Amino acid sequence: MPKHIGMISHYLPGGSKIGAGYQAHYLANAMIRRGHRVVVHSLCAPPADALYQVRPIDAGNGLRTFRYAWALRRIDWSQFDILHAHGDDYWLWWPLACFKPPHIRTMHGSCFAEARHIPGFVEKLRMAVLGVSEILSTFVANRTVCVSENTRVYYPWVADTIVNGVDTSAFFPGGEKSSAPTILFVGTYRNRKRGQLLMDEFARVVLPQVPNAELWMVCSDAPPARNVTVFGKVSTNELADLYRRAWVFCLPSSYEGFGVPYIEAMASGTPVIATPNVGALEVTASGKFGVICEASCLGDRLVQILNDQDQRDRFAQLGLERAAIFSFDRIASLYDELYEELCNRRSQSKSVTGEL
Secondary structure, eight states: OOOEEEEEOSOOBTTBOOHHHHHHHHHHHHHHHTTOEEEEEESSOOOTTOOSEEEEOOOOSSSHHHHHHHHGGGSOGGGOSEEEESSOOTTOOTTSGGGOOOEEEEEOSOHHHHHHHSOSHHHHHHHHHHHHHHHHHHHHSSEEEESSHHHHTTOTTOOEEOOOOBOTTTSOOOSOOOSSOEEEEESOSSGGGOHHHHHHHIIIIIHHHSTTOEEEEEOSSOOOOTTEEEOOSOOHHHHHHHHHHOSEEEEOOSOOSSOHHHHHHHHTTOOEEEOSOHHHHHHTTTTTSSEEOOGGGHHHHHHHHHTOHHHHHHHHHHHHHHHGGGBHHHHHHHHHHHHHHHHHHHHHHHHHHHHO
């Protein structure tokens, strides 16, 4: 049955590269295609390909994350059949509870985990405070869902896992690979994504052995370097094209709650190389569907796979098989079942209350 869905997502594509914003965007579009109505409450403007409505939230200038969360209390949530939050719903407790529809919260990772990997005391403290708010959210919502089993480690009382998805209408294999051996990176140069580590290994190990190799960096903070192209901000179509043309995709993060770029690369027919962060280990099934190696041997492993067509073809095929379980059609179907279950439970509860 079609439903009116109110979503909460601080971030959306175009306004941020935060992965949770892309997941909210793709899920909202998938729900529209399934016949639902969706309104996303966000600080970001709607992306060009948004099929859903965006309701802008005024959070003022300072402490925007916390102001945004508080501003959500002013929304009349009773107009919706389902409230689905991708973050920042920790203030939606009593006395709002009796006016809310069934409330789902998706945990896209853990701020406590990120606090361990982010530099600087102030940022660590900020992440820790947000981690406390995440825990509160699990008790505010009627149902909490984690996007990976390693995320559930931080919320052991949460029973449900629905993995993140990939938009296979945008990310799919095809076309010709780049004429030069090419490594693609999507992330940030500094901090836990470790773009700097990859660039250093590329210059120190890869170029001396594969002189025509190229490194494509989709990030905004990398410096210029030999045989390195920094693309900065790209559209979804441009990103998908880069995935398809690259020989390999490498994201050597120290931490990923899930790691959406890994499944985007897999769905595009490009083999994945990652360091053993918990997200990469889960997505690749500990190296069954992608290459996992320690940071100390990253450069050597990149050289090996760039020089081995058979190995690239094998991991590309395995990645395509793995990506099938992350299709947004499948993910949206699982959420649809959860929406229906919670709405039915709410209806039954109201019927019993009315009889009493």
